[in-house]
Amino acid sequence: MDKLQREEEAANRLPLREAIRDKATVKREIIAGITGFFAISYIIIVNPMILKDAGIPTDLSVFATIISSLIGCLIMGFWANAPVILTPGMGVNAFFTYTVVVAMGLSWQEALAISIVSSIIYVIIAFTKLSAILAKGIPDTLKAGITAGIGLFLVEIGLEKAQLIQQGKNSILALGDLTKPATLLALFGLLLTLFLFVRNVTGGFFIGILVTSVVGILFGIKDQVSPSVGIGDITRYSAIVAKGNFNNALTIPFVLAVFSMTMILVFESMGLLExxxxxxxxxxxxxxxxxxxxxxxxxLGTSPTVAAAESASAIESGGRTGLTSIVAGLMFAVSLFFIPLLAFVPQAAIAPVIIITGALMMNQLSRINMFDFSDWFPAFLIVVLIPFTSSISTGLAFGFVAYPILKIAAGRQHELTVATYVLGFLFLCDLVLSALL
Structure with a gap:
């Protein structure tokens, strides 16, 4: 083992108190925390834009996004001492909005209640032996399929927001009108953000949004409805705090949504953290x-938080302890004073980030064994059915049901665990009940 490896392992084991006392470590962790914040800072803009489609006021969900991220990073830093940034998750916010509210017809207040109940179950799993059982019992191919499927769903949403795809006359989807100013602006933003990303420019996503927004302002390209909010508006934030509606908690749609969101939270978080x-x-x-x-x-009034994949940028910058996430959390607090700038950010500037984020999540496909049909076909079902049906829960259900069936058909039931049997049965019940509604 060389010196660099020994230093890295020592940093991984360093307690938070000792990390704070070491000047070199503090400097490295601060840089990592700032880097991680700028890598994920687009969530302050993107999350409210997605939740807007669920009916949550954009000017209020901005505060929910920032405050939940601030609290999450502090909890991660002080409790877990891990360099991981927690923010409202890309993917689960799409499920919250486009599946629970848009597709199922529930209100955003009911969606918040579903989020709370799902998270309580998540907490129970995380603090008991169930977390270890699921981590070992669920095959990696399904975990990878979940992340990749959600990624492809985000790509579809991003392309729609960029107006690069639209409903076709002779097909399900067709190419958008490339002569529209908003579409051209989105293409410019996509090319710029891709260039910054492949050049490993720190805060490339944030810079891409900023520059694309400035170009939009110069050419008079803006959304019909733009958020207008300042730090003074935080006095109205209580309008979405603790507003979960549990009146229909015993109905089948509510229960099905809770089950699906719980599966997303548990397995997406598990996959990302691992x-x-x-x-x-x-x-x-x-x-x-x-x-x-x-x-x-x-x-707090937003969709559930998860570990941000962009935490990898902080880790690559040297982050090894909870000080990294604490610094990122403090950066979220500072961002409260700059949110009025959101009024100048069009969806065309946000769409490229959604597209690239989805594409990055799809790199999980590399973890799937493509030479074993019984392995990759269930993951394939998850990946394609999530965007094709605009339902993350539907993709999960077909994948988890198909996996044990194919393993049994191949005479390889010894590869199955109790967890895969149980989850396969539960997802089958989910599909049957959903069809009967």
């Missing part, structure tokens, strides 16, 4: 921190 954590021994507490913050986010 993929980015530099020190596997911190997984348990990081998983617990994620579950608690997810619960609080529903009370």
């Amino acid at each position: 993929g980015i954590m530099p020190n596997p021994s911190k997984f348990k507490k990081a998983f617990q921190a994620s579950s608690v913050t997810s619960f609080l986010s529903g009370i």
Whole structure:
């Protein structure tokens, strides 16, 4: 083992108190935290834009996004001592908006109640032996399929917001009108953001949004409805705090939504944390921190928080302890004073970030064994059915049901665990009940 590896392992094991006392470590962790914040800072704009389609006022969900991220990062830093940034999740916010509210016809208040109940179950799993059972019992191919499927769903949403695709006359989808100013602006933003990303420019997503918005202002390209909010508006924020509506908690649609969102939270968080954590021994507490913050986010008025994939940028910058996430959390607090700038950000500037984020999530396909049909076909069903049906829960259901069936058909039932049987049965019930509604 060389010197660099020994130093990295020592940093991974460093307690938070000792990290704060070491000047070199503090400098490295601060840089990592700032880098991670700028990598994920677009969520302050993107999350409210997505939740707007659910009916949550954009000028209020901005505060929910920032405050839940601030609290989540502090919990992650002090409790788990892990360099992971928690923010409202891209993917689960799409489920919250486009599946629960738009497709199922529930109100955003009911969606918040669903988020709270799902997160309570998530907390129970995280703080009991169930987390270890699921981590070992669910095959990696399904975990990878979930992340990749949600990624493809985000790509579809981003392309729609960029007006690069639209409903076709002779097909399901068709190319959008490339002569529209908003579409051309989105293409410019996509090319710019891609260039910044591949050049590893720190805060490339944020810069892409900023520059594209400025170009939009110069050419008079803006959305019909733009958010207008300042720090003074925080006095109205209580309008979406603790507004979960549990009146229909015993109805089948509510229960089905809770089950689906719980599966998304548990397995997306599990997959992301396993993929980015530099020190596997911190997984348990990081998983617990994620579950608690997810619960609080529903009370704070936003879709559930998860570990941000962009935390990888902080880790690559040297982040190894909870100080990284604490610094990122403090940066979210500072951002409260700059939110009036959101009024100048069109959807055409946001769409490229959604598209690229979705594409990055799809790199999980590399974890799937494409030479084993019984492995990759269930994951394939998850990946394609999530965007094609605009329902994350539907994709999960078909994938988890198909996996045990194919393994049994191939005479390889010894590869199945109790968890895969149970979840397969539960998802089958989910599909049957959904069809009967």
